[in-house]
Amino acid sequence: MSEPLLEISGLHTSFDTYDGKVGAVDGVELTVEAGKTLCVVGESGCGKSVTARSILRLVEKPGSIDSGTVTWHGGEEPFDVLSLDDKDPRLQKLRGDDIGMIFQEPAASLLPLRSIGAQLIEALRIHTGMDKKAARARAVELLGLVGIPDAERRVDAYPFQLSGGMCQRAMIAIALCAEPALLIADEPTTALDVTTQARILDLIRDLQARNHMAVMFITHDLGVVAEMADEVAVMYLGRVVERASVEEVFADPKHPYTKALLRSVPVLGRDRGRDLPTIPGTVPNPLHRPKGCSFHPRCTEAIAGRCDLDEPPEVVFDGGRTAQCVLYDDQSEGDRA
Amino acid sequence: MQFLGRRVFYMAATLLAISLVVFVIISLPPGDFVTALEARYAVQGTRLTPDEVAQLRARYGLDGNVFQQYWHWFSQIVLHGDLGMSFEHQKPVKEVIGARLGATLGISLITLVVTWVLAFAIGIYSAVKQRSIGDYAATTVGFLGLATPNFLIALIFIYFSVSWFGSVPSGLCSPEWCDASWNLGKLLDLLGHLWIPMIVIGTAGVAGLIRVIRNNLLDELRRPYVTAARARGVPEGRLLRRYPLRVALNPFVSTIGWVLPVLLVGDIVTGQILGLPTLGPILLGALKSQDMYLAGSIIMVLSLVTVIGTLISDFLLGWLDPRIRLGNQR
Known part of the structure; x- marks a missing residue:
């Protein structure tokens, strides 16, 4: 097995609202391996983005990271990101240097008042200490690398003069300017049209191979997962309910939620003339998390008297894949015996 | 530069409109400076004859209607940079304003x-x-x-x-x-x-x-x-x-x-x-x-x-x- 680059353990992030403390992330366990792609998938509001933001400590008030560890193995010695002081140089280095991040709305993630070149050059100078001239030359080179045509001229373009796809390419150039070991992509293609989406995904894959970088890809699109992932983490209501390789998830999903998600993907030809299966009900309000397994009210395989009472166990299968579900409880015992 | 020219043109047009509206509104209340003067003299016990009143009006350019008065005032400003006389201070407006501007x-x-x-x-x-x-x-x-x-x-x-x-x-x-x-x-x-x-x-x-x-x-x-x-x-x-x-x-x-x-x-x-x-x-x-x-x-x-x-x-x-x-x- 390859070495872990980033390990998230027992992460709890919550938001203080007028109705009470809402636990958006409720004990997430995740590992990103060096050079691999981890896809985090789940419905809106399941805590994917908050998990990603917690890694770089970008959670804004009224949100707060309450407990857990985020261990970074990319440096000389592993350290816990969450216990660093705000002014710790390792946190500064982590943001943008060790880890690059791109976001859902590329145009809104760039300051409209400064050219994309100015923002890219700023990042380059912060992380590489280049002088202005060298940074500008490198900026043009990077913009060319991410597929912005006529980069020499576009370097002075403002975000509002570029399309969403071009803005996302510029964001990728900024995120990759210091050649990070990990790229966190928070639904980078959600706001883009389908053809642009495909090109951006290709670009990320190319750059990943080129820079030997790990990618943590957050999405709700299972098609994207199939295309991008090595490993998959399925999240539901602030927890990772299933972790497995991409082949295992699509060929043999274990958790009932994963199964339901896969069933609800339309297949061209097959689904003509019949209703698409959906998951009954909606995601519960995290303020009123159901007792026991949080998925049990919507689960077709729920066992009365167990799922609605006890927290489901974390079951580890052969090969290291896991699922949080009572259905496989015996198997796990058997494995251990 | 084109931007500058357009803005300056708008600026002049705005000022012209303001000047007209301002002048008309100031002239709206019944009476004029001579009426006010008459009243002041009356308090002191002096009565002005209608002849004297008409004479005063002519002297201050207050005969004629509002628009003639406006034209008198405005053309003087544009052509000679002359803001007219202040009746009350008996001095050119320019001096009265200049001292305090x-x-x-x-x-x-x-x-x-x-x-x-x-x-x-x-x-x-x-x-x-x-x-x-x-x-x-x-x-x-x-x-x-x-x-x-x-x-x-x-x-x-x-x-x-x-x-x-x-x-x-x-x-x-x-x-x-x-x-x-x-x-x-x-x-x-x-x-x-x-x-x-x-x-x-x-x-x-x-x-x-x-x-x-x-x-x-x-x-x-x-x-x-x-x-x-x-x-x-x-x-x-x-x-x-x-x-x-x-x-x-x-x-x-x-x-x-x-x-x-x-x-x-x-x-x-x-x-x-x-x-x-x-x-x-x-x-x-x-x-x-x-x-x-x-x-x-x-x-x-x-x-x-x-x-x-x-x-x-x-x-x-x-x-x-x-x-x-x-x-x-x-």
Whole structure:
């Protein structure tokens, strides 16, 4: 097995609202391996983005990271990101240097008042200490690398003069300017049209191979997962309910939620003339998390008297894949015996 | 350059429209300066014969209808730069205004600068430290400042200064310095007097601007580009200055145009109460005695300042914000 680059353990992030403390992330366990792609998938509001933001400590008030560890193995010695002081140089280095991040709305993630070149050059100078001239030359080179045509001229373009796809390419150039070991992509293609989406995904894959970088890809699109992932983490209501390789998830999903998600993907030809299966009900309000397994009210395989009472166990299968579900409880015992 | 030309043209058109409206409104109340003069003489026991009245009217150019009067006034301004005569002061309007314009603009500009510096600092602090004790204090004081009329603040000042020092703080200089030529002593004396009108006129402005800055900055601090810039390691101080603050500056800059007239209007009542040698009290007097060339000219000067302020803010906005500068090239 390859070495872990980033390990998230027992992460709890919550938001203080007028109705009470809402636990958006409720004990997430995740590992990103060096050079691999981890896809985090789940419905809106399941805590994917908050998990990603917690890694770089970008959670804004009224949100707060309450407990857990985020261990970074990319440096000389592993350290816990969450216990660093705000002014710790390792946190500064982590943001943008060790880890690059791109976001859902590329145009809104760039300051409209400064050219994309100015923002890219700023990042380059912060992380590489280049002088202005060298940074500008490198900026043009990077913009060319991410597929912005006529980069020499576009370097002075403002975000509002570029399309969403071009803005996302510029964001990728900024995120990759210091050649990070990990790229966190928070639904980078959600706001883009389908053809642009495909090109951006290709670009990320190319750059990943080129820079030997790990990618943590957050999405709700299972098609994207199939295309991008090595490993998959399925999240539901602030927890990772299933972790497995991409082949295992699509060929043999274990958790009932994963199964339901896969069933609800339309297949061209097959689904003509019949209703698409959906998951009954909606995601519960995290303020009123159901007792026991949080998925049990919507689960077709729920066992009365167990799922609605006890927290489901974390079951580890052969090969290291896991699922949080009572259905496989015996198997796990058997494995251990 | 084309932009400049177009703006200057609009500016001239705006001033023309303002001049017409102002003149007509000033002429609206029944009677004119001669009527007011008649009344004054009547109080003193002298009656003017109809002949004398007609003569006076002819002398002051008050025969003929409103539009003929307007044309008389306006053409003189445009052709000869002549603002006409003040009936009340029996002097050219230019002299009456000129003597006080300096003090008015001086007080207004100094107040403006102080207003901005204070509002800017407090507004940014309030937004960055939202819901801190300092923020609540600034917001509360801001509310009070916004809600208290200028003249009330002036009266409060007079009350306390009479009960503590036994004198009324009036004018811009002490009697012994007023006619002296400029030197350090006079400057210090001026500064000693200046802070009172500054506080009185500026409080509402500071309070209003604090709210503008605070709310804008709070809006901007939540934008995705702030998170994105933080994620790429831009240090906090630089992040605040270069990102949200630059966007929050826009509405601030666009207030340049209307902050000046607000200050000048504030001066009308305040200047009256504090006895300042500014345009405010003169304007009030001119409106009361229907000294229409004087009143019209003062309002025209204020309009000119406003329009120029707006022009400056337009240029600054274009310089600061590429979306405005490049908007039509998209």
